[in-house]
Amino acid sequence: xxxxxxxxxxxxxxxxxxxxxxxxxxxxxxxxxxxxxxxxxxxxxxxxxxxxxxxxxxxxxxxxxxxxxxxxxxxxxxxxxxxxxxxxxxxxxxxxxxxxxxxxxxxxxxxxx
Amino acid sequence: xxxxxxxxxxxxxxxxxxxxxxxxxxxxxxxxxxxxxxxxxxxxxxxxxxxxxxxxxxxxxxxxxxxxxxxxxxxxxxxxxxxxxxxxxxxxxxxxxxxxxxxxxxxxxxxxx
Numbered sequence: 001x002x003x004x005x006x007x008x009x010x011x012x013x014x015x016x017x018x019x020x021x022x023x024x025x026x027x028x029x030x031x032x033x034x035x036x037x038x039x040x041x042x043x044x045x046x047x048x049x050x051x052x053x054x055x056x057x058x059x060x061x062x063x064x065x066x067x068x069x070x071x072x073x074x075x076x077x078x079x080x081x082x083x084x085x086x087x088x089x090x091x092x093x094x095x096x097x098x099x100x101x102x103x104x105x106x107x108x109x110x111x112x113x
Numbered sequence: 114x115x116x117x118x119x120x121x122x123x124x125x126x127x128x129x130x131x132x133x134x135x136x137x138x139x140x141x142x143x144x145x146x147x148x149x150x151x152x153x154x155x156x157x158x159x160x161x162x163x164x165x166x167x168x169x170x171x172x173x174x175x176x177x178x179x180x181x182x183x184x185x186x187x188x189x190x191x192x193x194x195x196x197x198x199x200x201x202x203x204x205x206x207x208x209x210x211x212x213x214x215x216x217x218x219x220x221x222x223x224x225x226x
Contacts, residue, residue, distance in 0.1 A: 032213050043204065044217040051213055090156070098168060099144055099208050101215055103156040 002027040004091045006104035013081045014112050021076040021107045023091030032094040033074045034101070035065055039087045047089075050074060061085070086111045117218035119205050125224045131193040134221045137186055138207030146215060147180055147190050148204040156204075162188065195225045 007022040025031060035047040048059025055067045061084075065076045074091060091104040118137040126132050138145050146161040160170040165182045173180070177196070182188040192199055202222050206215040 034214060036217075041222075043219040044206075046214050046216070049214050094213060098161065098163070099213060099215065100158060100161065100169070101146070101148075101206075102158075105155050 002031060002093045002095060002102050004093050004102060004104040006089075006091050006107050008107050009105065010108045010110070012110040012112065015083055016080050019076075019078040019081045019085065019109065021089050021091075021109070023074045023076065023104060024072050025074060025091070025093045026072065027093055033065075033067065034092040034094065035059065035063070035074075035076050036090045036092055036103075037087050038090065038106075044090070047076070081109075081111050083111050083113070085109060117205055117207050117216055119203075119218035119221050121221060122219060123222045123224075125226065126195055128196055128225055129194045130225075131191065132195045132199075132223060132225075134190040134203050134205075134223070136188045136190070136205030136218060138188070138205070139209075139216055140186065142207035142209045142216075143185070144208040144210065144215075145182060145188050146206040146208070147188070148206065148217075150202040150204060150220070151200075159190070159203075192223075195223075197225045200224050 003026045005024045033050040036044045037047050038044050047063050048057045050057050050067045058064045063078045088106045088108050090106050093102050120135045143164050147159040148156050150156045159172045160180045162182045180190045202220045204220045206217045208215045
């Protein structure tokens with residue numbers, strides 16, 4: 001069985017300051033992990049993916065995430081938040097065979113000027 | 114490629130009516146997933162197909178829900194009869210067997226009154 005826990009339901013940051021979104025996963029085997037972003041009334045867009053290659057993964061729009069097996073974590077960061085980063089972010093774990101995605105509950109990010 | 118295409122984008126229907134949601138996956142993708150997003154339950158996997166064959170429909174909430182994939186370029190999710198608690202955003206996603214990430218459509222926002 002696999003699952004993800006997003007540790008913060010809401011994060012508020014000032015524009016230009018760092019963003020940290022926390023995610024812990026549980027998986028009985030080596031997982032594939034993803035971060036997706038959903039802007040209001042939009043679909044889900046892939047930010048980045050981890051597939052057991054490099055533990056530090058770079059994604060689009062300046063986001064990156066670090067896979068830490070010892071901590072079972074896959075936290076998402078961005079050094080400097082932009083107003084356009086306001087959205088909901090989902091940490092996702094996938095079973096390696098069928099590609100079934102298990103979504104976390106989501107973290108709502110608010111960016112203030 | 115135009116991405117995953119869902120129709121309609123919005124659907125408002127009366128309780129008891131039949132509702133059909135449509136999805137065209139990305140050409141060449143052989144996995145197709147249907148998800149439902151609600152405030153209460155987040156994103157839930159309803160059913161998924163591989164090479165047009167349903168693999169797991171354990172997420173389908175009731176017999177009122179059915180899904181088909183008659184060919185590689187088209188899938189439907191049908192609710193008959195619809196109920197107000199079916200109101201949600203329904204997403205379709207597709208994936209290639211050569212990759213691990215799923216690509217999502219824009220979703221269909223269903224409102225049952």
